[in-house]
Amino acid sequence: MAQKPSIPKGTRDFGPQEMARRNYIFDTIRSVYALYGFQQIETPAMENLSTLMGKYGEEGDKLLFKILDSGDFLRGLDPSMFCEGGTPKLAACLCEKGLRYDLTVPFARFVVQHRDELTLPFRRFQIQPVWRADRPQKGRYREFYQCDADVVGSDSLLNEVELMQIVDEVFRRFGIRVCIKINNRKILTGIAEMIGQADKIVDITVAIDKLDKIGLEAVNAELAENGIPNEAIEKLQPIIKLSGSNEEKMQTMRKFFGTESSTTPSCQAGECLRSDIGIRGCDEIEFVLNTLGSVVGGLSAEVQFDLTLARGLNYYTGCIFEVKALDVEIGSITGGGRYDNLTGIFGMPGLSGVGISFGADRIYDVLNQLDLYPKEVSTTTELLFVNFGDAETAYSLPAVAAVRKAGIRAEIYPDASKMKKQMAYANARSIPFVAIAGETEMAEGKFTLKDMTTGEQTVVTTEEMIAKVQA
Secondary structure (H helix, E strand, O other): OOOOOOOOOOOOOOOHHHHHHHHHHHHHHHHHHHHOOOEEOOOOOEEEHHHHOOOOHHHHHHOOOEEEOOOOOOOOOOHHHHOOOHHHHHHHHHEEEEEOOOOHHHHHHHHHHOHHHOOOOEEEEEEEEEEOOOOOEOOEOOEEEEEEEEEEOOOOOHHHHHHHHHHHHHHHHHOOOEEEEEEEHHHHHHHHHHOOOHHHHHHHHHHHOOHHHHOHHHHHHHHHHOOOOHHHHHHHHHHHOOOOOHHHHHHHHHHHOOOOOOOOOOOOOOOOOOOHHHHHHHHHHHHHHHHHHHHOOOOOOEEEEOOOOOOOOOOOOOEEEEEEEOOOOOOOOEEEEEEOOHHHHHOOOOOOEEEEEEEHHHHHHHHHHHOOOOHHHHOOOOEEEOOOOHHHHHHHHHHHHHHHHOOOOEEEOOOOOOHHHHHHHHHHOOOOEEEEOOHHHHHHOOEEEEEOOOOOEEEEOHHHHHHHHHO
């Protein structure tokens, strides 16, 4: 017996019902993006590795799927390279392209490449799959969709405010209770300055970003492994474990950054007494929170200032966001932030951007677990016409066309099969109504309409049938 085919780990097939649910997710997000004036673009599944490498930090580079060059990719390769230099060096010689890791870096490339065609500020959204060579586990896939929205060409923090509103509106429409976490990379940079470890900012942010996943003890161990002195790690503890309201946390951070100091001492000889960049980060967070609260009128979701939120991607420079579902144990289902320098690496410096990304696959899992899909999402065909033969089919086809013209999703069973088989088909497809036309109905110019939920049968005209199905 032939072995059943399979798909790679970390990928999934989606049947008709799953696709109906996924399209509900995509359509909901797409409609909210459009409500805020965002325009849709698409970019290729694969990019040049020169576009992708070095944009996600060392850990992100390891998770890039690389594509072997076409043809005889070993031609001209020194055989000693298979023994020396390791996999990364060899991959660099064999691969020029890779599957995109996210949608943000390809978007930055798009902006630079098409700069003369764009009107700034440019508000774009993009709904496409991305790939990561990660270890598959619950809620983590190697192939998954992202639903991104970004604004480039504007430094205004009103963009952050609107993106938070978009997040809130999308999850309100889904019926998912969430907590929106917000932090600022300037605050994290300021913390590194204040403990005398400014050059270790990447190591610090990558480590504390894992706090929810691996716990405080493991984070401290990773910090020590990365060369952070024990004294500096000790000074980080009250900051990492900061609690209280958003206002209380912000007051603590302003005091930590030395807002009461009248001078700005040098940080070169150890610790700083004041961090201007940390204070700017506090200013930005307070503007977003205050605008959401006092001007916009607040959000449905709780917004929480969380100092442990670091989002390991190196390109973030300002406010960063992450969204957690409150009723399901799963990782973040939305994330994003401000990136001031991303297009500079493609030869277009000084263009600021900010964006968010909805994790469609995790949202799909959350909606499934909480059973939050509207009933109509699972309904494909609304009305099935039974087929008893050529004469009955000829009689039914004009009615099929009429109900479709009225916006009702309808089909006619293609074969003149037994009634039992056709009814079983309707049940298996969860089709709510069945139209039957035999000799009696044809003589009267009508149909027998069966409600598959209640079992009720009614003799109706085509117009009456349309009204009943639409009711």
